[in-house]
Amino acid sequence: MQKIDFTDAQAALGFVMPAFYNIEQTVYKRRYPSFDYASLIPVITEGSEWARGTLFRSSDAAGKAEFLSGKGFDMPYADVTRDQFLKGFELAGIGYEWSLEELQVAALEGRQLGSEKGEAARAIAEQFLWQTAMTGQTEKGWTGLVNDATVPAALAAATGTGSTTTWSTKTPEQILVDINSAIEGIVTSTQEVEMADTILLPFARFNAIATRPIGNGADKTIATFLRENNTYTSETGRPLTIRTLRALNTAGAGGTARMVAYRRDPEVVRFHLPMPHRFLPPFQKSSMTWEVAGILRTGGTEIRLPKAVSYIDGV
Structure with missing residues (x-):
């Protein structure tokens, strides 16, 4: 078998690139259900990958109708209040590298480089996004689905x-x-505009209601x-979703x-992911290592309608 000269950049690139594309394809075919944040929060990937963030505007009607005299001049007027909110995006990354020894051994044995490192980087990226979606990132001052300070929180009834x-x-x-009080609380606080269709529980609480007879x-x-x-089901005729969440x-x-x-x-909650995790083409960063950078951009979880969410503690 002909030995590949890895001091020749073109020869090295000719060996590394096919391995990289095969690994990339293999990695992105895999699923990581334990970090399945997309099933709990709608994921938004629209817009430019490199945008600074997203601007959200809200408006509401203001004013009050009143009784008038037929000859009066005090007509009450309606107006519209407007607010805007900016959610910034941030760059994060996790990649991997190959050493000169790994390249030489693989070339000598006539095999492609293994996908283990790529799969590990991908799994770590998904874990990072799951944590960001659920509990936020302290470094960025972000909260997540389960700990947003704007969401109404109450203690379970002491019964x-x-x-x-x-x-x-x-x-x-x-x-x-x-x-049912959690669902009804949302209905009441939003004047019957919003109603919860999903309940999330710690696993032990879910297991208790799933196995305990009524x-x-x-x-x-x-x-x-x-x-x-x-x-919710009585009002809409649709099934209530009940899921576990270890966070x-x-x-x-x-x-x-x-x-x-x-x-x-x-409309209520979204997870901003303008750039899902992806690998960049490998490059030789030193005489003995090739690096494959993995990058992503996210804005974390944004709860746009806090009153359409409810926290009940002490369950």
Whole structure:
């Protein structure tokens, strides 16, 4: 087998590039369900990858109709209030490198370089985006889906044994009241404009309602009964989505478990990802290493209608 001269840049490039494209294709075919933020938050990838951010404008009607005299001059007028909000985007990255030894050994054995490093970089990127989407990034002053300070937060009703709030001390009926209260709270605070269609729970709380019967001798669990009998389904005829989210285990006040109720719609909440993670072509950064940079740009989670979201702590 002919030995490749890696001191010749063109010869080295001819070996590295086919390996890179094969690895890139393999990596992006894989899925990472444990970091599936897109199923919980609408992901927005529109616009320029290199935009500074996105500008969001909102408006509302103002004014009040009043009784008038037939000859009066005091006509009340309507007006429109306008606000605008800017959400900035930031660059992040995770890549990998090949050493001269790895290149030489692979060339000598007549094989392509393995995809393990690329897969590791991709998995780390997805984990970074998941954390950003759910809890934000302290370095950038960002919050996420489960800890936005503008979202109304309340303590679960103290109706459990000994006036506790935790579901482990409550009856199935009391648990159902807690969940329906979260949905109804959104309806009330938005004057019946918004209604939650999704409930997120810590795994232990979800597991409890998924396995605990609704009553003695009942053939339905709390979760089964809840999906059929809740404020949202009764009003719309559509099923209520109930999902687990490990980020909720200690997201509540004082490190307590938190429940999140919200309408899963980009009008309410969105995750800005103008540039999903991607690899740049490899380049020789030193006499003994080739680097493959991996970059992404995100603006994190933006909750545009905080009153369409509700936090219930201490469940």
